[in-house]
Amino acid sequence: MTAFLSLPEAIAQYVHDGDTVALEGFTHLxxxxxxxxxxxxxxxxxxxxRMTPDLIYDQLIGMGCARxxxxxxxxxxxxxxLHQLRDAVEHSWPRPLELEExxxxxxxxxxxxxxxxxxxxxxxxxxGSDLVGKHSNIRFIExxxxxxxxxxxxxxxPDVGIIHAQRADRKGxxxxxxxxxxxxxxxxxxxxxxxxxxEITDELHAPSPNAVVLPYWTVSAxxxxxxxxxxxxxxxxYGRDNAxxxxxxxxxxxxxxxxxxxxxxxxGDRK
Amino acid sequence: MASExxxxxxxxxxxxxxxxxxxxxxxxxxxxxxxxxxxxxxxxARLTHAPDITLIYESGTIGTKPDILPLSIGDPELCETAITxxxxxxxxxxxxxxxxxxxxxxxxxxxxxFSNINSxxxxxxxHPTVRLPxxxxxxxxxxxxxxxxxxxxxxxRSFVPQVDFITSFGHGTGGDARQRLGLRTAGPSLIVTxxxxxxxxxxxxxxxxxxxxxxxxxxxxxxxxxxxxxxxxHVEQTPPPTDGELTILRExxxxxxxxxxxxxxxxx
Numbered sequence: 001m002t003a004f005l006s007l008p009e010a011i012a013q014y015v016h017d018g019d020t021v022a023l024e025g026f027t028h029l030x031x032x033x034x035x036x037x038x039x040x041x042x043x044x045x046x047x048x049x050r051m052t053p054d055l056i057y058d059q060l061i062g063m064g065c066a067r068x069x070x071x072x073x074x075x076x077x078x079x080x081x082l083h084q085l086r087d088a089v090e091h092s093w094p095r096p097l098e099l100e101e102x103x104x105x106x107x108x109x110x111x112x113x114x115x116x117x118x119x120x121x122x123x124x125x126x127x128g129s130d131l132v133g134k135h136s137n138i139r140f141i142e143x144x145x146x147x148x149x150x151x152x153x154x155x156x157x158p159d160v161g162i163i164h165a166q167r168a169d170r171k172g173x174x175x176x177x178x179x180x181x182x183x184x185x186x187x188x189x190x191x192x193x194x195x196x197x198x199e200i201t202d203e204l205h206a207p208s209p210n211a212v213v214l215p216y217w218t219v220s221a222x223x224x225x226x227x228x229x230x231x232x233x234x235x236x237x238y239g240r241d242n243a244x245x246x247x248x249x250x251x252x253x254x255x256x257x258x259x260x261x262x263x264x265x266x267x268g269d270r271k
Numbered sequence: 272m273a274s275e276x277x278x279x280x281x282x283x284x285x286x287x288x289x290x291x292x293x294x295x296x297x298x299x300x301x302x303x304x305x306x307x308x309x310x311x312x313x314x315x316a317r318l319t320h321a322p323d324i325t326l327i328y329e330s331g332t333i334g335t336k337p338d339i340l341p342l343s344i345g346d347p348e349l350c351e352t353a354i355t356x357x358x359x360x361x362x363x364x365x366x367x368x369x370x371x372x373x374x375x376x377x378x379x380x381x382x383x384x385f386s387n388i389n390s391x392x393x394x395x396x397x398h399p400t401v402r403l404p405x406x407x408x409x410x411x412x413x414x415x416x417x418x419x420x421x422x423x424x425x426x427x428r429s430f431v432p433q434v435d436f437i438t439s440f441g442h443g444t445g446g447d448a449r450q451r452l453g454l455r456t457a458g459p460s461l462i463v464t465x466x467x468x469x470x471x472x473x474x475x476x477x478x479x480x481x482x483x484x485x486x487x488x489x490x491x492x493x494x495x496x497x498x499x500x501x502x503x504x505h506v507e508q509t510p511p512p513t514d515g516e517l518t519i520l521r522e523x524x525x526x527x528x529x530x531x532x533x534x535x536x537x538x539x
Contacts (some may be wrong), residue, residue: 026359027330027345051359052407065440075404077343078306082404090403101391105363105411112360124368127452128387128440129410134396149453179330179345181359212358233347242342251291 002172003221010221011037014160015046022049022158022190023056025232026181027077028240029164032056033228034196036266039063049158051107051182055231055248058082059266061097068098068154072107079245081164083252090147095257100135105152111182113155114189125151161190164229165214166236168197169204172216178235180212187214196225198237282512285424286520287484289315290512292376292422292463301325302374303367303412306344308422309376311523314319314340318519321539327366329408331357340527367415375416377409378423379433382474384477384498385448386441386459388413389434396436406438407457413439418457425464431497442476466492469511472501482507 005013015021015038021029035056038046047068050057055076060066062084074085088097102110109121122141132138139152163183165176174195176183187193200222200238206213227234231241251261282290290339292312296302298321304313306328314337317324327335330345334354341349350356357366366372380403381389390409394400413419419441423429441459442448449458462469468482479501480492485508510521 006283026349027343028347071405073405074402077345079342081402086402090399101405103406103410104359104408105368108360108363112364123364123411124415125411127410127414127454128437128443128448129406130396130437131406131410142428178347178350179332179356181330181345184358185360235347235350239347240343241345244529245342 002219004172004200004218005221005223007033007037007196007223007225008041010223011041011043014192014194014221015041015043015145016211018045019042019159020047020049021160021162022156022186023051023162023185024182025054026051026166026179027054028179028181028232029119029183029229029234030054030056030232031162031196031228032166032230032232033225034162034194035060035222038065039262039266049156050204051104052077053082053085055082055245058084058248058252059262061085061088062094062252063262064094066097067095068100070100070102071104072104076245076249078242079249083249084258087255096261098182100137101131102138102153103129103131106138106151107156108182111185111189114157115185118155120152120154122150122152156186156189156269158186158258159192161186161193162196163187164196164225165233166197166234167199167201167204168195168222169201172219172222173204174214174216174219174222175204175206176212176214177207185220186212192220193218194221194223195219196223198226198228200224200235236244280514280517284443284484286517287509287512288422288424288463290516291468291484292366293319293422293516295420295461295463296321296324296374297361298323301327301371302376302410303327303329303372303416305375305377305409305412306341307378309378310338310340310530311520312422313376314523315516315520318523319516327372329359329362331359331362333357333366338526339530340523342531345451363411367408367411370415370417372416373418373532374411376422377412377419377439379409379421379438381429381431382421382423382441382462383431383434385443385445386421386462386471386476386478387434387437387443389436391436391438393435393508396498409439413458414454414456416456419459420461420463421459422463425466425492425495427495427497430495444470445476446474448476466495477501479503480506482509484509485511
């Protein structure tokens with residue numbers, strides 16, 4: 001059965017030090033509330049997986065929760081660098097960060113392979129790129145039918161997948177709308193899946209028979225977390241706060257201003 | 272475009288670059304749009320001479336018609352104005368890998384004489400001087416789209432003899448390097464900068480200047496290029512921006528700036 005938990009309960013129960021955790025959300029429905037709870041509970045030694053680390057991984061990395069990052073684009077979209085990520089890579093602050101770097105195509109295929117229960121993903125990619133050889137998880141195979149050389153990457157199978165979604169019904173069925181990214185794939189690929197939602201309603205009211213719905217039996221826990229994606233957005237609920245994304249560039253550029261922002265806005269005395 | 276009046280007001284080199292880039296797109300293009308300058312150029316094309324162009328962003332939005340320029344590749348505006356929005360695996364599997372895209376429009380931090388693009392690191396990979404955001408969709412955009420246009424400001428730090436890191440393969444070491452890798456697409460075929468337009472030489476694939484923007488000299492271009500840049504036998508002059516192009520671009524940028532600076536909230 002799907003558990004309905006508070007955010008602190010869900011993170012305490014499902015996320016453990018040393019886990020491989022994927023908080024997804026491709027520039028939409030980013031799990032900021034869940035990420036902040038991971039920071040408050042001082043989880044450590046995590047291998048963080050995410051196509052676009054975004055500000056939430058900048059915060060997790062800057063607060064020392066991560067030992068490794070598997071990613072494909074580590075910037076502040078349209079603004080510039082993720083300064084805490086850069087500080088970790090360039091100066092090992094607050095701790096060294098191992099990188100396993102991919103392209104979007106590779107990670108998208110790897111999530112799909114994870115959802116499909118396959119050991120690896122095969123695709124046409126990485127031709128001529130220097131990303132090849134930077135770690136052992138980009139390899140090539142020959143198509144047994146045509147002989148074409150194709151790229152292969154291992155399936156992504158996180159210990160815990162965490163996503164934010166618009167709503168759940170009281171059984172725990174989940175509705176996702178708008179830019180759906182890899183939300184479905186990460187839930188199906190993960191051993192355990194936690195979904196934070198804007199609201200829980202009696203009926204799901206999926207707008208179309210083809211809506212993106214995750215049946216309750218694919219989800220370990222549902223957490224009510226209104227506005228849990230801010231400053232990212234939830235299609236149909238609130239917009240993306242682009243001004244904050246821009247402001248983050250200044251906040252995160254300096255260690256002291258970063259820590260002071262985190263103390264005030266995330267650690268604070270809120271629960 | 273040719274019949275429109277030439278701009279009576281002054282314009283910046285950045286505006287010239289975006290306008291020149293927008294002119295390269297056709298009404299029937301299916302265009303995979305990178306964020307930043309490519310996005311501005313592609314939407315300007317849609318708002319001027321190419322109203323039916325299909326713009327696709329890697330977030331899965333197909334046929335999007337944003338009224339303001341998105342800050343990220345996944346702004347709500349893109350999804351709300353798209354014909355359809357597909358998942359990210361579907362975007363990369365079917366639409367990009369499937370060979371459906373006529374033009375991929377990319378930017379980057381560094382480009383070299385054979386149009387290889389670096390958006391990963393400056394310096395050594397293990398100990399970078401500058402850690403850049405990384406590949407994103409670019410490596411497979413560069414290999415799967417029928418051709419690639421690149422838009423980048425030109426200076427000696429960005430136009431280098433050899434990139435520090437090949438994120439996206441252009442023409443490798445030149446000649447038939449793409450064919451030798453098994454690539455069947457054309458790769459980079461046009462580079463638009465704030466000074467000029469370049470295209471790869473048909474044989475060697477080395478970039479050569481084919482058009483120079485108004486008021487720019489050959490010396491400026493040589494000064495801003497990290498290798499001895501060559502010029503085509505017949506170098507054209509880029510037509511200056513028209514009043515129409517400038518007005519539409521500036522209105523787009525004003526709307527965008529306004530929308531993105533709306534009230535900041537407390538995100539705790």
